[in-house]
Amino acid sequence: MVSKNSRPTVGDIRAMKARGQKISMLYVTTLDEAAAAAAAGIDILSIEGRFFSPEMRQAAGNCFVQVGLPYGAAGNLVTAEDYLREAFRCTGMGGDCFYCAASLDIQKTLCDNAVPVVAHVGLIPSQCTWTGGFKAVGKTAESARAVWDHVKRLEAIGCFGAELEVVPDRVAEAISRSTPLIMLGMGAGPGADAQYLFAEDVLGHTAGHKPRHAKTYRNFAAEFDRLQHERIAAFREFFSDVATGVYPAPQHVVPMDDAEYERFLAGIRS
Structure with a gap:
């Protein structure tokens, strides 16, 4: 059994950023993937709430676990109270921080209750209709400034970090260097604080479109x-x-x- 004290804390992750230490992060969906990531020494695991359980927490070992709070009515989370209740429930199972792509007021409620919140900037899949679909964000000065402004709003409400998805590498580096937030880069170049991939891309069994930033290390599809x-x-x-x-x-x-x-x-x- 992994004790709470043997796992990294929010303070530890912030210290890694302060040292300039690169952080590895994987999205996993199964006990086997979580256990393999822990054995490999991966720093952070991203696990959706629908997959998170005491068994998954145990399989994740000493990994710092980000639990994804389901967005909108599909996950029965609509109000700030809904999100807060779910975050507290998952905290009881060992969640270390919580991904939340809801509105700033909902994110602020979580922050005000000492819940470590990871928001999302750049390409936000659940909101990409506002930025023209599944494509890069921040390629113009105006678009990059909008990403910057979003990060600053997240700082103001007390977020712990943010996923930084599919933005130009120079923009990602400039933002990561200029914010205390942990910037979890996915398709954002080497300047982000963390490098974040999906296990299915790493293992080569992606269903459907394979993003440009994905790197395949094994051919599990075969x-x-x-x-x-x-x-x-x-x-x-x-x-x-x-x-x-x-x-x-x-x-x-x-x-x-x-x-x-x-x-x-x-x-x-x-």
């Missing part, structure tokens, strides 16, 4: 495909064994003494 073929083959063999009577064989059944069986038959015939 292995998953191989396993699916093996799964189908095994199921077909089982089907055939059942149809032909090969399964179950004597070693798969519970034996009974002949005398006891005869007594049983006599009993049900009487």
